[in-house]
Amino acid sequence: MTCQELQEMFELYALGALEPAEKAEIEAHLARDCDNCRQALSAALALNAGVFTLATSVKPPRRLKRRLLTSVGVHYPGWGWVWALGALCLLVVAAWLGVEERTRTYELADARRALLESDGERDRLTQALQFLSDPQTRPASFGRGQTAPPRGYVFLHPQMGVLLIASNLPAAGSGKTYEMWVIPKGGTPQPAGLFQSDGTRGLHILSGPVDVAAIGTIAVTIEPAAGSATPTMPIIIAAPIGS
Amino acid sequence: MLLLKILPAGLAFAILQVALRLADDADLARRLKAREPKAMNDLYDRYGRLAYSLICRIVRNASTAEDLVQETFLRVWNRVQSFDAERGALGAWVLTVARNRAIDHLRSVDGRMEAGAIELDHLERPGLFAKLDSAALAMDRVRRLKSAFEKLTPTQRQVIELAYYEGMSQTEMAERLKQPLGTVKTWTRAALKVLRDELAEAAIA
Numbered sequence: 001m002t003c004q005e006l007q008e009m010f011e012l013y014a015l016g017a018l019e020p021a022e023k024a025e026i027e028a029h030l031a032r033d034c035d036n037c038r039q040a041l042s043a044a045l046a047l048n049a050g051v052f053t054l055a056t057s058v059k060p061p062r063r064l065k066r067r068l069l070t071s072v073g074v075h076y077p078g079w080g081w082v083w084a085l086g087a088l089c090l091l092v093v094a095a096w097l098g099v100e101e102r103t104r105t106y107e108l109a110d111a112r113r114a115l116l117e118s119d120g121e122r123d124r125l126t127q128a129l130q131f132l133s134d135p136q137t138r139p140a141s142f143g144r145g146q147t148a149p150p151r152g153y154v155f156l157h158p159q160m161g162v163l164l165i166a167s168n169l170p171a172a173g174s175g176k177t178y179e180m181w182v183i184p185k186g187g188t189p190q191p192a193g194l195f196q197s198d199g200t201r202g203l204h205i206l207s208g209p210v211d212v213a214a215i216g217t218i219a220v221t222i223e224p225a226a227g228s229a230t231p232t233m234p235i236i237i238a239a240p241i242g243s
Numbered sequence: 244m245l246l247l248k249i250l251p252a253g254l255a256f257a258i259l260q261v262a263l264r265l266a267d268d269a270d271l272a273r274r275l276k277a278r279e280p281k282a283m284n285d286l287y288d289r290y291g292r293l294a295y296s297l298i299c300r301i302v303r304n305a306s307t308a309e310d311l312v313q314e315t316f317l318r319v320w321n322r323v324q325s326f327d328a329e330r331g332a333l334g335a336w337v338l339t340v341a342r343n344r345a346i347d348h349l350r351s352v353d354g355r356m357e358a359g360a361i362e363l364d365h366l367e368r369p370g371l372f373a374k375l376d377s378a379a380l381a382m383d384r385v386r387r388l389k390s391a392f393e394k395l396t397p398t399q400r401q402v403i404e405l406a407y408y409e410g411m412s413q414t415e416m417a418e419r420l421k422q423p424l425g426t427v428k429t430w431t432r433a434a435l436k437v438l439r440d441e442l443a444e445a446a447i448a
Contacts, residue, residue, distance in 0.1 A: 011435050012413070014339075016346070016363045017406045019414060042375045047438060049335035050388045051407050052342050053293055053380060055300035064295070064309050065287050068316050074280045 001025055003036045010037075010044035127205055131155050131163040138212060142239035143168075150202070154218045154239040162192060162206040162218060166237060169197040172222050179223040180204050181231050185216035192218075194227045215241045272328035275320065283320060290334055291316075294341035301345035301408050311348060315341040326369035334380040336372040343367050346410030363410075384442060391441035399434035402427060 006026055012018050013026045029037040131137050136157055143151030149168025156162050164180055172178050177196060181189040195204035220237035221228075271289070274282035294315055298308040318340050326336065343363040395403065405411045405419065413431060417424040 008432050008435065011439075012406060012431065014366055015406055016343070016366055016410065017412045019412055038374070041371070043439075045339065045371060046332065046335060046375050047388075047435075047442060048342075048407070049332070049338045049380060050384055050442070051392075051403070051438070052297045052338040053385050054389055054392060055297045055408075057292065058296045058299045060291055060295035060312065061305075061309065064312060065284075065291065067309070068287060068291075068313050069283060071313060071317060072283050072320055074283050 166202040169202040181219040183217040268333040275323045290337045298345040327373040332375040
């Protein structure tokens with residue numbers, strides 16, 4: 001074959017798509033330093049490379065670059081720092097959310113406690129109001145004429161029980177509580193419930209029917225926080241119930 | 244500068260792009276030869292996607308394509324010392340290596356290697372790409388090739404795809420297409436002429 005005839009075969013030669021006889025013929029021409037053939041081969045390689053770019057473009061996975069660079073011993077910074085920064089941010093956000101959540105939990109518990117206390121307080125005041133407004137309620141006072149506190153009133157009702165309202169009543173102290181006693185005429189003191197002072201006032205209700213006529217005195221002592229079965233001296237409040 | 248004033252803006256821009264790319268490729272090849280750590284990174288950034296797309300087209304398997312892309316770039320890395328950085332067409336070489344790795348893989352899977360298929364190694368020697376038209380992958384040429392490819396008849400397109408993307412010889416194509424060898428040769432010759440003529444027109448324009 002002449003050089004001219006071979007011109008049309010260089011693309012296939014460069015692709016390795018020629019039969020062995022054709023391939024041998026081209027290589028024989030090339031071996032003779034034939035300029036025409038060399039130029040034709042270069043043009044064919046360029047054309048082939050152009051055709052190779054016509055394949056539909058597909059984005060390679062990011063890991064491929066990392067893998068390749070690692071294989072030739074090149075450090076690949078990639079996006080590792082972004083992930084690290086992201087992870088750090090997430091950690092900070094998670095910690096902040098955790099603190100927020102805990103704070104919120106505490107606040108919620110406090111609010112719930114306050115609500116319960118406020119509910120209890122409201123119930124007690126409602127009950128006290130019922131005491132005071134009922135015609136069967138019988139009042140008694142204590143502390144009058146004394147220079148030292150406390151002073152106040154005791155209200156007795158045959159069905160509702162005993163209401164004690166004290167002013168100038170200091171706090172019972174750490175680990176201590178006020179305990180009310182119902183002392184029957186000629187009898188031993190009966191425990192009638194524990195209560196605290198807010199520092200100046202105290203309010204306590206013994207709910208339930210009582211034999212008003214049999215009660216001689218309503219007393220208050222300071223006791224350990226859990227209360228006592230018998231009063232501890234001295235008596236802080238003593239309200240005699242007249243017949 | 245006078246040339247830039249005379250030429251249409253689009254063409255001037257294309258020429259400028261080619262010039263910049265060539266300068267970049269020559270510099271990149273020099274850095275690869277000097278074993279600069281960032282050079283491989285830049286080579287991959289420039290030709291990684293083209294190589295991966297081509298190999299995917301040939302092997303049609305993403306995982307295999309990843310292996311072959313790695314093999315391609317390692318081969319370029321290991322042989323770049325023989326590459327002529329000043330005159331060589333780096334992109335054309337990388338893509339030829341990529342295509343040949345993929346075809347070798349296909350042939351080994353099909354058992355065609357054992358049947359005496361042509362060894363591709365010698366067709367990707369760096370020296371072959373020394374006097375290549377460095378603008379082989381210039382955008383304008385690629386655009387023209389694409390438009391020429393669309394002008395091919397279905398049979399012409401089929402033989403081009405079998406040769407470029409399946410690595411078949413004309414005898415193998417004739418068997419696959421159940422056509423006489425002479426017919427396949429005519430189709431192939433005609434198809435390549437269309438592509439060649441389109442590029443020749445581009446060169447004249």
